[in-house]
Amino acid sequence: MAGKSGRSIKAEEKLTAKKLLFTWEGALILLFIAVNIFNMSISQSYTFANVLREMPKFLAEMFMVLPMAYILVLGDIDISVGSIVCLTGTLTCYISNAGAPFPVVILGCLGAGLLCGAFNGFVTTSFPELPSMITTLGSQIIFRGIAEIYLGGGGSVSYTNTKQIMPLSTKLGKTVPVIILVVILAAVIFTVILQRTTFGRSLYAIGSNKVSAFYAGVDVKRCRFIAYVLMGFMAGMCGLFLTAYTYGANTTTGQGFEMEVIAMCVFGGIASTGGKGTLVGGIIAGLIITLLRIALGQANVNSQMILVIVGALLIIAVLIPGIKGRIDEMRKLKAAA
Amino acid sequence: MSDSEYILELKDVTKIFPGVKALNKVRFQLKRGEVHALMGENGAGKSTFIKVITGVHAAEEGHMYLEGKEVHFRGPKDALDAGIAAVYQHPTTYPTLSVAENIFMGHEIIRGGMIQWKEMNAKAQELLDRLHANFKPSDEIGALSVAQQQMTEIAKALSTNAKIIILDEPTASLTSNESEELYKIVEQLRDEGVSIIFISHRFEDMYRLASRVTVFRDSQYIGTYDVDKITNADLIKAMVGREISDMYPKPEVNIGEEIFRIENMSRTGFFKDVSMNVRAGEIVGITGLVGAGRTEVMESVCGITKPDSGRVFLEGKQLNVKKPEDSMKAGIVLLPENRSTEGLILSWGLGRNVTLPIQKKLAKGGIFNDLKKENALSKKFLEEVDTKAVTIFDPASSLSGGNQQKVVVAKALAQDNMKLVIMDEPTKGVDVGAKAEIYAIMGELAKKGFGIIMISSEMPEILGMSDRVYVMCNGKVTGCLNRSEATQERILKLSMEQGKSDRKEAVQ
Structure with missing residues (x-):
């Protein structure tokens, strides 16, 4: 074969501490430490035990950060997930109230989520010319509409057999809440799949250049469908655990969750244009926002103000890479001159 | 300095980008009313040079003289006002706007704050007439062919009364007919006194149009030559920096059994009743005008689009290809035409x-x-x-x-597991040095017994590399020539065999 020049191309990549620190994930870890110090300074009660106790009510959303990262990496977006949470939460209550045993309740909830995801996946992949923002806007309205049909005039439903769903909100060994363990397990699985498997690589390929990925034999349709199904399933998971902590559902359940989840991902460096970022970043970003909320809550900052602070933080986070890029450019120009 | 001889002159121009010298003390002299070719491999600095002339980039060092007077452009507008306009390979048009709107983009005719549509359309029509264009100022740009879009760009340049027009690889995406049209326009403009800088990888373009050629290599000025005095080999040497002894290293290969066959494949609106075969070790060229259906046939073979009917056999077995993965599993590898959008993930x-x-x-x-x-x-x-x-x-x-x-x-x-490799325009936009290397690889593959299909619009490479040539026209195979029978004339005749009126009937 060719190769006449005998030129050698390096295939080793050296990972130095400095390089790692200059990734977005590295910066997030620093920010994570900084936020914790800040939290401790504003709140006396910001202790490990307290955080562990308060965390569960925020954690349900973390379930959705994981598959949302997949969707964003694909270059898609799913804004129907808040409605799926509402629908699955509502169904969970109705199934249980109808006297079904607990395993059936769980299966019903997760199954409903999965079906919602499959619906999104089917519609989105069948009409590739439609942006997913539009298709999921449609299903957002449909899913919440179905939930509201069930909820009826009262607009809410309670989980009457509270004892039945209690196991999901208990603490193992009286310290570690079950939900934390489930979130960690899910986070590990989702991260490994995205960063280490051929499926994960295919998602990045599609998000970076859909046409090239298709020409290279990536089954674009199937990958996108699976991502939406996973999204629906995990939204069902979120609905299940949310019900376990609130013992009911109403018409506002899960409202705005989609934007919070997307915000966590974007904050974590997963660009909504696709092909960029890692789930590690998304998870750290999710934790940072969660911890900040807990501390601000402890310090009696009112909840509207917390939203303002979190929103401002997000905008700053999204701006930083652009500013960093400009500084790098200026440095290079100086070096060349 | 005589301001009569050179309309544009650049001296010792240096442009530095972060970390690299994109231009290193480059010289250039453009005579009044000449067509001057600018050649060099990719990355030689041609594009940067053009951007300096058109005011997109400011040079760090050097002088630029326009009609003898030194000028400093602070932006593209300065260059436009001075009468310098550029037409790029991929026209940067606004696809949903009309031809007239595109022509007058940025310098609309405005009176009392209102756009004078009637006047603009009339002026646009005048310009199009001057170029003998066959489309109207009211046509939507997106619906026109690349050649027509380029013509619009040229009209745009003329609308600003440009004295110097720069054409950046204008023929790269044109068919030979369309190129011929473009040559005529360029000659006409030259005769009208416009000075033209013509960038191209195609030697054909240069010989046909230019009187002088300037060569850049590795960001440096190599020389300016009279076109009728320099030989092909010398020019290549100037561009590449070394001699290329054999541009088309077609190896003598014992051609084996048939490994690939298409039988009566059709796809409505694209191609009809296409049959072809490839034998082991054989390089089969597929040529024809752009839009003849060459790429479309191969896309259907590879599962990118679905044909309406027809069968495909690889090593005697019929394939059932539904998606690209299937054809790849079978051993058919496609190198798509557009590297950046289909072949690679650039990031x-x-x-x-x-x-x-x-x-x-x-x-x-x-x-x-x-x-x-x-x-x-x-x-x-x-x-x-x-x-x-x-x-x-x-x-x-x-x-x-x-x-x-x-x-x-x-x-x-x-x-x-590759058995058959389909290369779609493998040397499009590739410089001479890399071209020769790609042909060498192709030859090696043939020696190893792979079947090779090469889709190409470039006659020299079709004639130089193929064992057999299929010619397509309006979605049909109009002929198959052996290496010994294939000549430029015969191929051209076959690729234009049917008149345009037959097109509809041909593909339905």
Whole structure:
């Protein structure tokens, strides 16, 4: 074969501490430490035990950060997930109230989520010319509409057999809440799949250049469908655990969750244009926002103000890479001159 | 300095980008009313040079004289006002706007704050008439062909009363007929006194149009020559910096059994009743005008689009291809026409690009990516095709066109079950040096007994490399010529056999 020049191309990549620190994930870890110090300074009660106790009510959303990262990496977006949470939460209550045993309740909830995801996946992949923002806007309205049909005039439903769903909100060994363990397990699985498997690589390929990925034999349709199904399933998971902590559902359940989840991902460096970022970043970003909320809550900052602070933080986070890029450019120009 | 002889003169122009000197003390002299070719390999600095002339980039050093007077452009508008306009290979038009709107974009005729549509349309019509264009000022740009879009760009240049027009690879995406039209327009403009800088990789263009040629290499000025005094070989040497003894190293290969056959394949609106075959070790060229259905046939073979009817056989077995993955599994590898949009993921490293089609095969248990294996394999194939890169992690976007094409080739070679390779315009936009290397690789593949299909619009490469040539016209195969029978005239005749009126009937 060719190769006449005998030129050698390096295939080793050296990972130095400095390089790692200059990734977005590295910066997030620093920010994570900084936020914790800040939290401790504003709140006396910001202790490990307290955080562990308060965390569960925020954690349900973390379930959705994981598959949302997949969707964003694909270059898609799913804004129907808040409605799926509402629908699955509502169904969970109705199934249980109808006297079904607990395993059936769980299966019903997760199954409903999965079906919602499959619906999104089917519609989105069948009409590739439609942006997913539009298709999921449609299903957002449909899913919440179905939930509201069930909820009826009262607009809410309670989980009457509270004892039945209690196991999901208990603490193992009286310290570690079950939900934390489930979130960690899910986070590990989702991260490994995205960063280490051929499926994960295919998602990045599609998000970076859909046409090239298709020409290279990536089954674009199937990958996108699976991502939406996973999204629906995990939204069902979120609905299940949310019900376990609130013992009911109403018409506002899960409202705005989609934007919070997307915000966590974007904050974590997963660009909504696709092909960029890692789930590690998304998870750290999710934790940072969660911890900040807990501390601000402890310090009696009112909840509207917390939203303002979190929103401002997000905008700053999204701006930083652009500013960093400009500084790098200026440095290079100086070096060349 | 006589301001009569040179309309544009540049002296010792240096342009520095972060870390690289894109132009290093470059000289250039453009005579009044001449067509001056600017040649050089990709990355030689031609585009940067053009951007300096058109005021997009400001040079760090050097002087520019327009009609003898030194000028300093602070932006593209200054250059436009001074009468310099550029037409690019891919026209930067606004596809949903009309021809007239595109022509007058940025300098609309305005009176009392209102756009004077009637006047603009009339002026646009005047310009189009001058270019003998066959479309109207009210046509939507997006619906026109690339050639017509270029014509609009030229009209736009004329609308600003440009004295110097720069044409950047204008023929790269044109058919030979359309190129001929463009030649005529360029000659007409020249006769009207417009000075033209013509950038092209095609020697044909240069011989046909230019009186003088300036060559750049590695950001430096190499020389300016009279076109009728320089030989092809000398020019290549000036561009590449070394001699290329054999441009088309077509090896003598014992051609084996038939390995690939298409039978009566049709797709409504694109091609009809196409039958072809390829034997082991054979290089089969497919040519014809752009839009004759060449690419479309191969896309259907590879599962990118679905044909309406027809059968495909590989090594005697009928294939059932539904998606690209299926044809790849069978052993058919496609090198698509557009490297940047179909062949590569530009933001990815070279290594990842090479192993994307085979990542499942390399993965542990078919699921977990095996980075060590992937890196070693991509290194091996990238070195085999002699890619100019530092590491396999360099983003594909950082390479020149020719080297990107080599990465696409490496990506194909990495598919170890390959039996048939389909190369769609493998040397489009590739400079001479890399071209020769790609032909060499093609020859090696033929020697190893692969079947090779090469879709190409470039006559010299079709004649130089193919054992057999299929000619297509309006979605039909109009002829098949052996190497000994194939001549430029016969191919041209076959590729234009049917008049345009037959088109509808041909493909329905």
